[in-house]
Amino acid sequence: MFKYRIPSSEINQNASIGHGGYVGQRPLSNFQPERVxxxxxxxxxxxxxxxxxxxxxxxxxxxxxxxxxxxxxxxxxxxxxxxxxxxxxxxxxxxxxxxxxxxxxxxxxxxxxxxxxxxxxxxxxxxxxxxxxxxxxxxxxxxxxxxxxxxxxxxxxxxxxxxxxxxxxxxxxxxxxxxxxxxxxxxxxxxxxxxxxxxxxxxxxxxxxxxxxxxxxxxxxxxxxxxxxxxRTVTHPRIGLLSALKQIFASRPYRYLTASFLIVQTANSLTAGLTLLFVTHVIGAPDLIGLFMGLLFLATALFLPLWIWLSRRNGKKATWSVSILLCGVALAATFLLGPGDIIAFAAVCVLVGAAFGCDAIMPTSMLADIVYEGETEGRNRLAGLFLAFKNSASKLTFVVPMGLAFPALDLVGFDKTGSNGSEQLTTLVVFFAGLPILLRLIALSVLKAAPAANDDTPAVTDHGRPA
Structure with missing residues (x-):
């Protein structure tokens, strides 16, 4: 069993860094905590x-x-x-x-x-x-x-x-x-x-x-x-659930991060939930769905080191923004695809899969910055509650395809087992790519508007290692 103790001087210095910086930006200090x-x-x-x-x-x-x-x-x-x-x-x-x-x-x-x-x-x-x-x-x-x-x-x-x-x-x-x-x-x-x-x-x-x-x-x-x-010793008295909720939602950086994550995950849920229908009715290759999903998963894994490297050089917020744009560009290309465009859609799967990996890493790492910097000496732990609401938001987004896209497809007469006309296929593409692109652009604007950490709330800053 390995243990380490956080010195109070390190906690206090770490918690003070970033005031005046913006959510997810690059280091504003030369403070370099050691890896553990x-x-x-x-x-x-x-x-x-x-x-x-x-x-x-x-x-x-x-x-x-x-x-x-x-x-x-x-x-x-x-x-x-x-x-x-x-x-x-x-x-x-x-x-x-x-x-x-x-x-x-x-x-x-x-x-x-x-x-x-x-x-x-x-x-x-x-x-x-x-x-x-x-x-x-x-x-x-x-x-x-x-x-x-x-x-x-x-x-x-x-x-x-x-x-x-x-x-x-x-x-x-x-x-x-x-x-x-x-x-x-x-x-x-x-x-x-x-x-x-x-x-x-x-x-x-x-x-x-x-x-x-x-x-x-x-x-x-x-x-x-x-x-x-x-x-880490907690000296503050225990707090009730309502008080804990007030504390986490008092953090403006957390509210902006959670909003961005919720919007991006909603976009991802639409794309993932409609992939089978898109491959079957637009690309016309239902037998290749396993191959396309394999490429998506593989790209997710292979691009993880790249996102981590980029976040160290350019900051977590900038890296996540690049990934959001990359996925949007890849999805925009699907409006040009049709039957038999297998190689082109495989390329789309690679880019979308790569972006999915960044969506998994950067929001979590940025949330860790909020949690760690908020834990000044003796303060109550809030990591579980911070994470729980982020998880709840993510889980709720997976009902979006069933609650939004599927009723719309039924409304235009989409046939999930037979042939469809241009109106039905266009509706499918709009929900598979068009709406997710719009949502990602909205998420970018929310992320860009993330507030300065100049109050008592913890900041999501990339302090620590200068570029």
Whole structure:
């Protein structure tokens, strides 16, 4: 077990830097906190993301259809259960975030939750992925509720550690990159199992359940043995949930960052949710959807080091802005595509996948700056609550395709299984690319307008290592 202690002088100096700077801009000081984690420790920190990503990918791609068709429970009932689960998350995420912030134990505030969360998550994932042959809607509802709760109990405290552990601004991006890389590994593994091994969905889900259990246990062991603890004494009295909420939303940089993230994630949800329809009806290559998704995931992983390098040179805000524009340009090209434009759409997938990686790293790293700089000596922990509302915003965006795009497509008479005219295809492209481009431009304007850190709220600044 590795531990380090934050000297009070370092905390006070670190918290004071950035006043007068703008959200996510380059360093305004030569202050250089030292990194606290080795490359091996950074890897050990990220491993737990793999089982979370595997189960999450299976939840999106396979499980609803599996229960609706092969288990015979029906699309409407299954869909209602999963939507209810997402709404349940909106309540439990902030609650778990607050409780983990306020937890006091000899093992720190987060580790007890993680030690509880890993076995609970593995058991609930097994229930969801390997149901009995006679599973009913009641079984699915119980399994879903346990899964969503266990996921939150594990993920919120675990991810909060990545926000608060390092005093080095660049190492925060590296930590976010480690989680993003293992997330891609988990997603690719889960997505490829039915195709590479040529297994039916039921057997594929059973294999994913076994891998989630094994990787969950391995990830927990590596985390406990090698990830350092940050020892920071909290001397302020405990605060209630309402007071904690007032504190986090009093931070103007946090409000602007969360708004930008919410808008970008909404755009990403529209594009991701309509990719299958776009490939099938515009490109005319439904059999290549696996290849296109593989390229997207691969690009996400390969471009992660580039985004981290650029953020160190140019700042996190500037790097994220470049990524947002890059994705917008790539999506604009889809208005020119038609049947058979396979290579061109493959290039679009590479660029969009690359931008998705930056969307995963930069907002998380910028949030870590807010959290760390707000933790002046003795102040209450708020990382869990900060993260929980960001997570809730992200989860809510995934209902946008179902709540906005699908009704609009039905309104113009879009046929999901047959041929469509120009009006229907144009509507599809507008929601797949046009609206996401507009949303990304709005997100850029919000990010650009992020306020100066000249008040008592913490700033998202790239202080630490001069370019």
């Amino acid at each position: 984690m080795t490359f091996w420790q950074v890897l050990c920190f990220g491993v737990l993301t793999t089982p979370l990503a595997m189960a999450g990918l299976a939840l999106v791609m396979f499980i609803p259809t599996f229960y609706a068709t092969e288990m015979g429970l029906g699309f409407t009932a299954v869909g209602a259960i999963f939507v209810a689960g997402r709404l349940f998350d909106v309540i439990t995420d902030p609650l778990v975030g607050y409780l983990s912030d306020e937890t006091h134990s000899r093992f720190g505030p987060r580790k007890p939750w993680i030690l509880l969360g890993v076995p609970a998550f593995c058991i609930s994932a097994w229930m969801l992925l390997s149901p009995p042959d006679d599973a009913s809607l009641l079984y699915l509802a119980i399994a879903c509720a346990l899964y969503f709760l266990a996921y939150t109990v594990l993920d919120v405290p675990y991810s909060s550690i990545g926000l608060e552990i390092s005093p080095d601004f660049h190492e925060r991006s590296i930590l976010a990159g480690s989680k993003a890389a293992f997330q891609v590994i988990g997603a690719i593994t889960a997505a490829s199992i039915p195709f590479v091994l040529a297994l039916p969905v039921a057997q594929s889900l059973g294999l994913i359940a076994k891998l989630v259990t094994i990787l969950g246990a391995a990830g927990l062991l590596l985390f406990v043995l090698f990830v350092p603890d940050r020892i």
